[in-house]
Amino acid sequence: MTRIKICGLSREEDIANVNEAGPDYCGFIIQVPRSRRNVSPERAAELSIRLDGRITPVGVFVNAPAELPARLAREGIIRMIQLHGQEDEDYIQRLRGLTDVPVIQAFSVASREDVRRAKDSSADYVLFDQGAGGTGKTFDWGLIGSMDRPFILAGGLTLENLTEAVKRVRPWCVDVSSGVETEGYKDQEKIKAAVAAVRRMEE
């Protein structure tokens, strides 16, 4: 069964829309000023509290001090931590000392070497993406090859390529952000269609 995460929520209506669509995970881009999906920790708290309890809130961080994701996890604002910067093994170990929520480490895939590095990660899950995150672009899925651990496929997934991605790559979870937006905002119909497409594949 492939799970689905809808990432980059920033408005109350985004929460209402995911509550209706029912993905497995949703993501908040926290304290990443360069992202147009950026939310403050306080805003993430306001949004997370409105989320259906069956959907796991994931905090997405880029080189944040480890105390920040750990605090938000302790406060129950997020239940998973996604590291999307240059965080290394020392960082993950420091985080482990501060919180026991599952950790996702993102890797930008441009070569087989990037995938090999991911195999060595001590994170609970690895995520394969194109570029620095939220680019809306895909990478060569053939580079993933065979993986002996659960992984998340991200990067430029859309209603057009989601089904093919699940069939070809067999990820543990797909992560969609730009692909369920219209003019820069999350789109209710696209979110519903993406979740339905992944659920249909389980049948």
Ligand SMILES: O=C(O)c1ccccc1N[C@@H]1O[C@H](COP(=O)(O)O)[C@@H](O)[C@H]1O
């Ligand atoms: O979405 C962002 O703006 C973002 C910023 C910084 C780090 C990660 C970000 N998003 C993550 O990027 C991937 C793929 O996004 P897309 O579907 O290609 O737009 C996904 O994992 C998001 O969590």
